[in-house]
Structure formats: C-alpha cells, structure tokens
Amino acid sequence: EGVEQTELETVAFTVEDGIAWVSFNRAEKRNCMSPRLNRQMMRVLDELEFRDDVGVLVLTGEGTAWTAGMDLKEYFRETEVLGLKGTRNAQRESYGWWRRLRWYQKPTIAMVNGWCFGGGYGPLFACDLAFAAEEAQFGLSEINWGILPGGGAAKVAVELTSFRNAMYHSLMGENVDGRKAAEWGFVNEALPLAQLKDRVTEVAKVLLTKNPVALKATKDAIRRVREMTYDNAEDYLVRAQEAANSYDNQGRKEGIKQFIDDKSYKPGLGAYDK
Ligand code: ACO
Numbered sequence: 001e002g003v004e005q006t007e008l009e010t011v012a013f014t015v016e017d018g019i020a021w022v023s024f025n026r027a028e029k030r031n032c033m034s035p036r037l038n039r040q041m042m043r044v045l046d047e048l049e050f051r052d053d054v055g056v057l058v059l060t061g062e063g064t065a066w067t068a069g070m071d072l073k074e075y076f077r078e079t080e081v082l083g084l085k086g087t088r089n090a091q092r093e094s095y096g097w098w099r100r101l102r103w104y105q106k107p108t109i110a111m112v113n114g115w116c117f118g119g120g121y122g123p124l125f126a127c128d129l130a131f132a133a134e135e136a137q138f139g140l141s142e143i144n145w146g147i148l149p150g151g152g153a154a155k156v157a158v159e160l161t162s163f164r165n166a167m168y169h170s171l172m173g174e175n176v177d178g179r180k181a182a183e184w185g186f187v188n189e190a191l192p193l194a195q196l197k198d199r200v201t202e203v204a205k206v207l208l209t210k211n212p213v214a215l216k217a218t219k220d221a222i223r224r225v226r227e228m229t230y231d232n233a234e235d236y237l238v239r240a241q242e243a244a245n246s247y248d249n250q251g252r253k254e255g256i257k258q259f260i261d262d263k264s265y266k267p268g269l270g271a272y273d274k
Contacts, residue, residue, distance in 0.1 A: 010037035011044045012062065018055040018208045019201070020048045020106075027063025033119055034074035038093040045097060049105050055212065056204040057104065059127055060111040066136065069118030070094070070151070094119065095151065101126035102223065107207050107215050111200045112136045112178065112187060118149065121156040124186065128219050131200050132178035133193035138186055139175035159226075160185045209271045211255070213248035217241065 005026065012025040022044055024031035031037075048054050061067055070076060075094070079086040101108060101123060110127035116138045124130060132138075140157060142149045149157065149170050157166035161184040169176065169184075178190035191199050207215065217240055224240075225233040245252075255272040258264045265272055 007036040007040050010034065011040045013044055013048070015048070015051070015053055017205075018053065019204045020051075020054045020057045022048070022057060022059050024059075024061040024065070024067045027061075027065070029071065030065035030068035030115055031061045031063070032065075032068040032071040032075075033094060034071040035079065035090050035093055036074070037071075038075075038090075038097055042093070042097040042100065045100050045104070054106060055208045057106050057108045058111050058200055058204060059101075059108065059123060061113055063114070065115035066110070066112040067117070067120040067123070068115050069120050069141070072145070075119075091151070094122070098122040098126045098152070103220065105216055106212070107219055109200055109204060110187070111196060112138075112181075113193060113196060115139075117141050118153055119151050121149075121153040122151055125152070125156040125159060128222075129203065130187035131196060131203070132181050132187040132190045133196050134178040134190045135193050136178040136181070136190075137175040138177075138181045139173065140170040141173055141175075143171060144173040209274070211248065211251045211271070211274065213244050213251060217244040 010024075010026055011022065013020060013022040015021075022041075024033075024037065026032065026034070026037060045057075048057060075090055079090040082089075102125070104126075107129070108127040110124050110130035112124070112130060112132035114133065114136050116124060116132075116136060118139070118141055121140070140149045140153055142153065148154065154166075154170060157170060161169070165184050168174075176184065176186075178187065181187050182190040189199070221237055221240055224236060228236060251274075254274075255267065258272045259267055
C-alpha cells in the first residue's frame with residue numbers, strides 16, 4: 001500500500017532447465033493488465049524468445065489470480081481521457097504482446113493458477129497448451145460491467161468452445177471453474193492447484209525432447225490450418241515443411257535413421273535422440 005510498483009516489476013521471470021517461467025506480477029491487483037504490464041510483457045517476451053537456454057515458455061500468475069483481465073482503471077479509464085489516441089495505443093500494446101505470443105518461436109503453456117477474466121482470454125488462447133487449477137475461475141465478466149467481450153475475447157470463446165457455451169458464458173457473465181473449463185475446451189486439463197506445476201513441468205520436459213524446428217512448424221500449422229480449406233491446408237503444409245527443411249536439414253534424417261537403421265527408438269512411442 002502506498003509504494004508504487006515500477007514498470008519492470010509488473011512481470012517476473014526465471015529460466016530453469018530450459019523452461020522460462022513468466023508470471024503476471026501484480027498479485028495485489030489480481031494481475032490485471034495495465035499499460036505498464038503490457039509494455040513490460042512485450043519486453044520480456046522479446047528477451048526470452050531466441051535465448052538458447054529457453055525451449056518452452058510457461059505463463060502463470062503470482063498470488064490468487066492468473067489475470068483478472070484488463071485493468072479497469074489504468075487500461076480503460078486513464079487511457080480514455082487521452083482520447084482515441086490513448087485508447088488505440090493501449091489496445092496496440094496489449095493486442096501486440098498477445099499476437100506475439102500466438103506466433104512465438106517456442107512452444108508456450110498457460111498455467112492458469114487462479115482467476116482468468118475478460119482480456120485474459122487473449123493470452124490464454126495465445127498459449128499453445130493450457131493447464132488450469134480446478135480451483136481457477138474463468139469468466140467473460142464484460143457483460144457484468146457493461147461492455148462486450150472485446151480484445152478478441154469473444155473470438156477466443158467461439159474458437160475454443162461450442163457456440164452454445166460461448167453464448168451462455170458471455171451473456172450470463174457466469175464463471176466456470178477449471179474442471180468445466182477443461183470440459184469446454186478452454187484448457188487441456190484441470191488438476192488440483194497443488195499438482196498444477198508438477199504436471200506443467202512434466203509436459204514442458206516432454207516438449208524439450210522434441211526437435212525445436214518441428215515444434216515451431218507444428219504449432220504454427222495447427223493455428224493456420226484452422227481457417228483453411230482442406231486443399232489450401234494440404235498445400236500450406238507441404239510448403240511449411242519444405243521451409244522447415246531449410247532450417248533443419250539433419251533433424252528429420254536423423255529421426256528416420258535412428259528408427260530404420262539403428263532401431264534405437266520408435267517414433268510412435270517417443271522422440272529420437274537429439
Ligand atoms: N482492474 C482494476 N483493478 C482490479 C481489477 C481489474 N480488472 N481486478 C482486481 N483489481 C483490484 C481491485 O480493485 C483491488 O484493488 P485495491 O486493493 O486497490 O482495492 C485489488 O485488485 C484486489 O481486488 P479484490 O476485488 O479486492 O480481490 P478479490 O480477491 O476479492 O476478488 C476478483 C478477485 C473476483 C478477480 C475481483 O477483483 C474482480 O472481480 N476483478 C475484476 C474482474 C473483471 O471483471 N475484469 C475485467 C474483465 S473484462 C476485460 O478484461 C475487458
């Protein structure tokens with residue numbers, strides 16, 4: 001109370017055994033996203049993206065929240081007084097890091113430890129995988145304070161869950177817990193909070209064993225083909241693989257060799273030895 005948090009402090013991170021643990025770090029404000037946090041998050045993503053010691057990025061939150069959405073005071077009220085320019089600038093900063101995260105070089109995991117509201121659906125969808133605490137609460141609370149689920153949140157809802165679920169969720173402003181969020185497709189799995197970090201670590205460790213060029217090509221492919229016809233997707237995938245070959249000529253050849261010649265692993269049961 002009384003001591004202002006600096007912009008740098010709005011996001012915390014550590015890198016350990018190939019995993020970058022990045023957290024929303026405004027626990028006392030339930031990690032809601034202010035313009036300062038949005039700017040700092042972009043810097044942190046920048047700093048980590050091409051580091052050799054980072055193979056997977058996990059996005060989580062300090063305290064009881066993952067993120068309570070946009071900061072109603074600093075993101076809405078204090079930027080609106082600057083006119084359209086202020087609003088557009090704040091939007092660019094938040095949408096900007098979410099977009100950056102959607103197409104991040106490394107695979108990303110949302111570790112949803114608590115509250116996830118409104119604007120939080122942007123980074124939730126931006127992460128490739130998502131695991132939630134059963135105790136977490138997800139809500140499109142926009143309707144509860146008088147706006148529509150903007151900043152992509154409505155789009156995220158219909159991308160991840162059914163039309164009926166999305167409509168009910170956004171019109172009623174009623175939260176779902178982690179378990180329901182998994183059932184609806186907002187996250188891959190829900191676990192008791194006490195087990196969440198272990199499970200996410202386990203998943204991250206598996207990703208770290210895979211070919212990094214193939215991981216990037218695969219995550220982009222899954223996002224891109226969603227909106228393509230079958231034939232366009234087929235063509236995109238041929239070209240994407242051929243482009244990936246130019247970054248990593250040896251990887252897949254080694255993968256074939258270790259299976260066909262060395263018989264040292266089976267691709268159906270795990271990854272080749274990098
Ligand atoms: N914007 C601004 N301040 C916020 C936000 C937010 N989104 N969320 C929490 N805070 C602040 C509170 O004002 C409070 O500040 P104070 O300590 O200076 O009084 C502090 O964070 C703690 O919040 P509490 O409400 O006291 O925490 P509690 O644990 O009781 O409740 C909850 C948590 C349910 C998340 C509640 O804070 C809340 O409803 N937040 C708003 C959630 C929301 O609707 N977000 C907007 C979604 S729409 C969009 O993102 C476009």
